Amino acid sequence: MTEVDLNPIVEDYMRRLAAALERAPAAVRNELTTEIRGHIEEARADLVDETPADVLNILDRVGEPSQIVAIALDEARPRRRLWRRPVTWVVAAAVVLAAIGGTLAAVVGGRNSPPSPLIATSSTALVHTYPATTPPVLLETGRVGKVTWDLYAKVSPLGHPVRFGPGRPVSTPQVPGAIFYPGLSTFVWVHFNARVGAGDVGPFGNPTRMPQILIGKFDPGSAGGSEGGSLIGTMVLGVTSVDARSVRITRAGMSALTGPTATDRRMPGLYFFLVYVPGGRLTGLDALSASGKVLAHLGPNSLPNCAVANLGATGCLTPTNPSPNFTPV
Amino acid sequence: MLCRVVPSTDSQTLMSQMRRGSIEYCVLALLKDSERYGYELARSLAEADGLLTNEGTIYPLLSRLRQDRLVESFWQESNKGPPRRYYRLTDEGREALDAFSVQWRRFRDAVDGVLEGGCAR
Numbered sequence: 001m002t003e004v005d006l007n008p009i010v011e012d013y014m015r016r017l018a019a020a021l022e023r024a025p026a027a028v029r030n031e032l033t034t035e036i037r038g039h040i041e042e043a044r045a046d047l048v049d050e051t052p053a054d055v056l057n058i059l060d061r062v063g064e065p066s067q068i069v070a071i072a073l074d075e076a077r078p079r080r081r082l083w084r085r086p087v088t089w090v091v092a093a094a095v096v097l098a099a100i101g102g103t104l105a106a107v108v109g110g111r112n113s114p115p116s117p118l119i120a121t122s123s124t125a126l127v128h129t130y131p132a133t134t135p136p137v138l139l140e141t142g143r144v145g146k147v148t149w150d151l152y153a154k155v156s157p158l159g160h161p162v163r164f165g166p167g168r169p170v171s172t173p174q175v176p177g178a179i180f181y182p183g184l185s186t187f188v189w190v191h192f193n194a195r196v197g198a199g200d201v202g203p204f205g206n207p208t209r210m211p212q213i214l215i216g217k218f219d220p221g222s223a224g225g226s227e228g229g230s231l232i233g234t235m236v237l238g239v240t241s242v243d244a245r246s247v248r249i250t251r252a253g254m255s256a257l258t259g260p261t262a263t264d265r266r267m268p269g270l271y272f273f274l275v276y277v278p279g280g281r282l283t284g285l286d287a288l289s290a291s292g293k294v295l296a297h298l299g300p301n302s303l304p305n306c307a308v309a310n311l312g313a314t315g316c317l318t319p320t321n322p323s324p325n326f327t328p329v
Numbered sequence: 330m331l332c333r334v335v336p337s338t339d340s341q342t343l344m345s346q347m348r349r350g351s352i353e354y355c356v357l358a359l360l361k362d363s364e365r366y367g368y369e370l371a372r373s374l375a376e377a378d379g380l381l382t383n384e385g386t387i388y389p390l391l392s393r394l395r396q397d398r399l400v401e402s403f404w405q406e407s408n409k410g411p412p413r414r415y416y417r418l419t420d421e422g423r424e425a426l427d428a429f430s431v432q433w434r435r436f437r438d439a440v441d442g443v444l445e446g447g448c449a450r
Contacts (some may be wrong), residue, residue, distance in 0.1 A: 063383025
């Protein structure tokens with residue numbers, strides 16, 4: 001049998017999907033394109049000797065692009081949630097008691113005392129009420145080692161990403177986020193790959209031009225920071241490789257927990273971070289597993305309208321497939 | 330009139346309407362015991378007597394379930410093909426599924442009761 005190149009059939013389908021998605025919001029467009037392409041590739045991988053008819057059958061099963069897009073646009077409409085977890089008086093009382101307990105513990109115990117169960121409890125309570133405090137954007141959930149992380153960005157009423165503590169003025173491009181650390185391990189690395197604009201990094205050894213990450217912690221027992229958080233550390237990230245589009249960063253994130261604030265090592269809580277490039281352009285952020293696999297990519301990627309300053313407002317912070325330009329070291 | 334005769338030509342519309350209200354809970358049910366990725370979910374639903382006619386339509390649904398925090402997702406490398414986005418049920422999703430299951434059984438029993446009580450075509 002003559003071998004036929006079946007990719008044009010798929011690409012023609014993807015073109016029709018792209019055309020149908022032309023007026024869809026960027027977030028919907030990117031996610032749906034990635035998912036549908038992955039779906040088709042999965043289905044093709046199941047075939048032993050694929051024929052044009054096999055590929056056409058797969059595309060038939062996937063569905064007509066216009067129908068998929070119609071449903072996607074319908075699903076993306078703001079709507080009342082079908083299910084809302086009932087808030088009972090027990091939950092409300094627990095949150096209030098935890099907040100009071102945390103404040104009392106801070107006053108009575110002072111900042112240098114070992115973390116009390118009360119602080120741990122109130123800190124955990126705060127983490128779980130955090131999403132309710134202002135409208136957050138849950139960007140992604142994943143696992144790094146044994147730790148499950150939730151990545152949030154919060155958007156202010158004016159549409160700008162909220163800057164979490166420590167109150168230090170940062171005028172450069174930044175990606176704010178938060179990690180819930182459940183306290184399962186005493187030593188955890190979270191790795192990030194910060195994508196920056198070409199020419200925005202360096203020269204090597206010049207910390208003022210390197211991507212940096214600020215790590216702080218929401219903790220009812222601390223009074224540091226203008227917005228109620230405490231600054232654990234500012235890290236100039238180690239850079240192990242650079243190309244025109246990406247900077248590989250290692251030993252970031254949770255490593256700060258083993259640093260200046262040793263008593264926080266076992267503390268569950270919500271840790272916030274800001275990644276920014278002084279004087280440069282930060283175009284995205286990858287969360288990596290310890291082995292270097294990209295767990296999630298957050299950022300505008302190639303979208304020209306997604307300036308970092310309004311990522312949260314425009315919905316540009318959408319997890320997408322790992323960039324093909326990313327090369328693990 | 331309690332019972333309406335549905336012409337056979339409307340059967341697709343009827344299925345579509347019934348599917349619309351229940352498909353998301355079928356997805357939650359498939360995630361009840363294990364994490365699954367989109368393609369796997371789509372195939373399971375498509376094989377379940379036409380619960381999903383167009384496999385591609387599952388992705389907008391999964392996206393909404395994620396935004397509603399009924400499921401959460403994470404990427405994982407695959408030994409064949411591209412990285413897979415796996416989904417798993419959140420506590421809120423589990424509660425939603427439990428609540429739906431109770432209501433669904435009540436609804437199903439009520440409809441069965443009426444149908445068996447003499448609504449012949």
